[in-house]
Amino acid sequence: MAKAQWRPPLYRGMPCNPRTQCGTSINVTYATPDSEWHGMYQNWTTGVGGACDVYDPPRSPWCSGVFYLERQFPEMHTRHPSGVYADDLLAHGPYANPAGSVIHAWRPGHWYTWMFEVDGYVANDTVISKSWTEFENQNNVYGLVTTPGQDTADVKYLGTFNSASDCWQACNATDKGSCRDWTWHHSDFGGEFAGHCYFTVNGRWGPTAQDKVTSARGPYNASGYFTFGAGGNQGGEGNDGAGEWYIEGNLEDLDSGNEFWFDKVTQQLYLNANGTQPPSNIIVPTLINLFEVVGSQDTPVTDIAFNNLTFTANRPSFMEPRSNPSGGDWALERMGAVFLEGTENVTIANSIFTKLDSNAVFLSGYNRNASIVRNTFEWLGQNAIASWGRPVDNDATNGEFPRFTLVEGNFIHEIGHQQKQSSFYFQAETAQAIIRNNICFNIPRAAINFNDGMGGGADLSGNLLFNTCRESSDHGAFNSWDRLPYITTIRNGTPTTIPAFNNVHHNFIVANYAADGGCLDNDDGSSYYDINHNFCVYGGTLACMVPSVSESWRNCSHQRVTLKVTTTMCACWGTPVTRTSRSKESVGPSVSITHRRRSSSLTTA
Numbered sequence: 001m002a003k004a005q006w007r008p009p010l011y012r013g014m015p016c017n018p019r020t021q022c023g024t025s026i027n028v029t030y031a032t033p034d035s036e037w038h039g040m041y042q043n044w045t046t047g048v049g050g051a052c053d054v055y056d057p058p059r060s061p062w063c064s065g066v067f068y069l070e071r072q073f074p075e076m077h078t079r080h081p082s083g084v085y086a087d088d089l090l091a092h093g094p095y096a097n098p099a100g101s102v103i104h105a106w107r108p109g110h111w112y113t114w115m116f117e118v119d120g121y122v123a124n125d126t127v128i129s130k131s132w133t134e135f136e137n138q139n140n141v142y143g144l145v146t147t148p149g150q151d152t153a154d155v156k157y158l159g160t161f162n163s164a165s166d167c168w169q170a171c172n173a174t175d176k177g178s179c180r181d182w183t184w185h186h187s188d189f190g191g192e193f194a195g196h197c198y199f200t201v202n203g204r205w206g207p208t209a210q211d212k213v214t215s216a217r218g219p220y221n222a223s224g225y226f227t228f229g230a231g232g233n234q235g236g237e238g239n240d241g242a243g244e245w246y247i248e249g250n251l252e253d254l255d256s257g258n259e260f261w262f263d264k265v266t267q268q269l270y271l272n273a274n275g276t277q278p279p280s281n282i283i284v285p286t287l288i289n290l291f292e293v294v295g296s297q298d299t300p301v302t303d304i305a306f307n308n309l310t311f312t313a314n315r316p317s318f319m320e321p322r323s324n325p326s327g328g329d330w331a332l333e334r335m336g337a338v339f340l341e342g343t344e345n346v347t348i349a350n351s352i353f354t355k356l357d358s359n360a361v362f363l364s365g366y367n368r369n370a371s372i373v374r375n376t377f378e379w380l381g382q383n384a385i386a387s388w389g390r391p392v393d394n395d396a397t398n399g400e401f402p403r404f405t406l407v408e409g410n411f412i413h414e415i416g417h418q419q420k421q422s423s424f425y426f427q428a429e430t431a432q433a434i435i436r437n438n439i440c441f442n443i444p445r446a447a448i449n450f451n452d453g454m455g456g457g458a459d460l461s462g463n464l465l466f467n468t469c470r471e472s473s474d475h476g477a478f479n480s481w482d483r484l485p486y487i488t489t490i491r492n493g494t495p496t497t498i499p500a501f502n503n504v505h506h507n508f509i510v511a512n513y514a515a516d517g518g519c520l521d522n523d524d525g526s527s528y529y530d531i532n533h534n535f536c537v538y539g540g541t542l543a544c545m546v547p548s549v550s551e552s553w554r555n556c557s558h559q560r561v562t563l564k565v566t567t568t569m570c571a572c573w574g575t576p577v578t579r580t581s582r583s584k585e586s587v588g589p590s591v592s593i594t595h596r597r598r599s600s601s602l603t604t605a
Helices: 050-054 072-076 164-173
Strands: 005-007 026-030 044-048 083-085 102-106 113-122 127-129 133-139 155-160 181-185 196-200 208-217 225-231 245-248 259-263 268-272 291-294 305-307 310-312 338-344 347-349 352-356 361-368 371-373 376-380 385-388 406-408 411-413 425-428 434-436 439-441 448-450 459-461 478-480 502-505 508-510 520-522 529-532 535-537 549-553 563-566 569-571
Touching (some): 155 164, 164 181, 164 196, 164 208
Parallel strands (some): 291 338, 310 352, 338 361, 376 411, 411 439, 425 448, 434 459, 535 569
Antiparallel strands (some): 005 083, 083 225, 133 208, 181 196, 259 268
């Protein structure tokens, strides 16, 4: 659902100025020595309170007044719309009691999805138009008629006519319901729709431009609007508006098989069964964390194994309290079907994670040598694996973060069905992970995402990644940010903000769909990556865009980058492949590939 008008952001009931902070936060900033240069992301900073009141804890760099100054306003600073005008866009509205329903909406740019709990509805009786208005080359039933000449739940068929005036008369005379709009396909429209006349149930108005179609709208009042309560905390950067959206949680929309609605007042569950008979059993998930393995750095839980199990049916967590893990775009809740904190040598192997509405595996705080191997992750609401440490501001020398995690031989597909900013593997404030020989496809955003560069030392190899970024943009199949410098001892045993190199090698990556960041998107501030011996289709490494160069690069694009990009083969459209054989050093999956130079005139369907 699109074409909505969004209510402006509010802070404590007052409209926000798009050029200033939406609630002034307290800045907490730590200066980094000039000898450890990080460019425009030189210092570690976060905002506390103010606009960050939406998070728990209420902290985020996106609330800081000194973070990301080049594009801080109006699009980046934490904020979100406070409501939406929706009367003309709801097929089954108005709702009798919309409070408690949830609106899912893309942040503009398709970076992540917001979820807002509807707090109430404000009616508006102001008259906008007292007469009918015709709109040429506009189709108000576009995409709503599944079979030409047939009624649907949203659209009614009025007949076939030779003129718009005849269609209008049929609208006035119909006994199929209140006709507050009509759409006539011209006689020369072509195909089965030629001459057809329709109107929408409840006067839904949201036409799409299309030649040889006339739509008309009757007298109408100004739209009422929903107000938002909880939510708006599912991402980092903010915006005054939103993109495509849908609403769930209203009884009036219970019109298709497998849909349900729960009445919180009467405690009754309404189910629209997908068949002639209701199911004999109904599973109602009540837990998010199905297993919790929790210790501490001083007294860790050790040597636990989950093997050959099926994990299914945890409840959604997208409305739970959450915060920004670090300087990347994400916001996250510390929850998952298997939750680990304060552990050593935990193994999760040979298991199936399916039909989970939250995260599958979550590593929080101190974890050492966790192994997640040979599992299947499918049909997930959010991430397959998420890892998030607990440093003290910019100081990670306390060791309270995951290290030496092994993620190997997993099969991942169809994830991120609820929160679109989801990945097969996500890490923030985590170091020295090994991610190898995994297969991942059919997901809405990056397959692997590093929210920061803390500590470094990761090794990514032998992975097959394709069909990523299917619903989002401004991203690569692998994505990283590094906007905040952290102090660790990982590089050389002494405290420094300079991390060890991350080694990305011998991966097979297809940057199709909307992976416009290429195969490997080293975004804002990403530094200290050794990228070598990868095979990339449709895109290379975004940071420098210079494959097959064996030296370090700085000041590429607007980022501070120290990269070694060596013998990476990029089969980009219109760009010759720079190598004709794979390196003998390859340790990735065994594949047989013939490399040919692509013609610049090559086109795709």
